Amino acid sequence: EDQVTQSPEALRLQEGESSSLNCSYTVSGLRGLFWYRQDPGKGPEFLFTLYSAGEEKEKERLKATLTKKESFLHITAPKPEDSATYLCAVQDPNTGNQFYFGTGTSLTVIP
Amino acid sequence: NAGVTQTPKFRVLKTGQSMTLLCAQDMNHEYMYWYRQDPGMGLRLIHYSVGEGTTAKGEVPDGYNVSRLKKQNFLLGLESAAPSQTSVYFCASSYRGQVGGEQYFGPGTRLTVT
Numbered sequence: 001e002d003q004v005t006q007s008p009e010a011l012r013l014q015e016g017e018s019s020s021l022n023c024s025y026t027v028s029g030l031r032g033l034f035w036y037r038q039d040p041g042k043g044p045e046f047l048f049t050l051y052s053a054g055e056e057k058e059k060e061r062l063k064a065t066l067t068k069k070e071s072f073l074h075i076t077a078p079k080p081e082d083s084a085t086y087l088c089a090v091q092d093p094n095t096g097n098q099f100y101f102g103t104g105t106s107l108t109v110i111p
Numbered sequence: 112n113a114g115v116t117q118t119p120k121f122r123v124l125k126t127g128q129s130m131t132l133l134c135a136q137d138m139n140h141e142y143m144y145w146y147r148q149d150p151g152m153g154l155r156l157i158h159y160s161v162g163e164g165t166t167a168k169g170e171v172p173d174g175y176n177v178s179r180l181k182k183q184n185f186l187l188g189l190e191s192a193a194p195s196q197t198s199v200y201f202c203a204s205s206y207r208g209q210v211g212g213e214q215y216f217g218p219g220t221r222l223t224v225t
Contacts, residue, residue: 004153034213043115043201043216044154087154091212097142097161098169099214101154 003027006088006102013109016077021105023088024070031091033071035064038085038104047073047086078109112137115217117202123223124192132187132220134202142205143185144169144214145177147198154201160185192224 007022025033032051036044048057050066057064061082063074073086085104092098115136124130134143145157156169160179174196176188185204189196199221203214 032212036216041219043203043218044214046213046215049213089154096212097159097167098156099144099212100170101146103151103153 003100004088004090004102006086006105008105009103010106011108013075013078013107015079015109015111018074018076018078020075021073021086021107022070023073023102025088025090027090027093027100029093031093031096033066034089034091034099035071035073036087036089038087044087075107078107080109080111083107083109114138115202115204115215117200117217117220119220120218121221123225124189125225126193128192129188129190130192130222131189132200132202132222134185134187134204134217135183136185136202136204136215137183138204138206138215139182140204140206140215141182142207142212143179144203144205145175145185145187146201146203147171147196148201148219149198157187157200192222194224196222197224198222 005024035047038044048064053068065072085106087104089099089101118133144159146154155171158177160166163182166177178186202217205212205214
């Protein structure tokens with residue numbers, strides 16, 4: 001059973017066109033939900049950690065929010081340099097030592 | 112700081128050959144992880160370590176072994192490579208795993224098994 005599902009798989013935006021990426025999860029007793037950015041041919045780069053419903057975090061044009069069953073990554077007025085794959089992960093609620101990743105959303109921002 | 116480094120960056124193996132992937136981190140992190148990334152599958156945890164001298168199985172451990180003899184290094188071994196092990200392998204480390212376990216990833220090793 002998938003722990004983390006991300007949608008859409010791919011998203012193309014015009015520069016300046018705001019949108020949101022979705023990450024839904026099925027684990028109960030969330031320890032932490034993580035967002036990463038991955039550029040082609042590179043390792044994922046940490047963006048945010050969210051712990052409880054209602055929490056929000058921001059970094060430049062990105063804002064991550066969390067509810068009891070899903071998280072959103074809002075991208076405001078994106079630029080071409082925001083093009084990347086965005087990964088969501090949840091921490092194993094029992095041991096805390098394992099992480100379950102979604103398959104990611106590939107974002108392309110067109111100038 | 113170099114962060115997390117991985118060697119080699121690329122490797123081609125024949126079925127049945129063995130190899131070791133090396134991961135090194137200079138952030139004094141306790142926790143280290145090995146993942147594989149395949150198209151449409153996302154990152155999957157192979158093995159992890161919560162400290163020097165300790166290792167544990169992750170989601171997909173079969174066909175792999177690991178060792179953590181020094182805190183800064185985490186080795187991933189393939190004893191008899193199979194085509195199903197063709198993948199991109201990422202190492203990661205984190206300061207702590209229980210809470211606030213954001214991970215720092217290496218650049219990856221692209222492995223092809225023919």
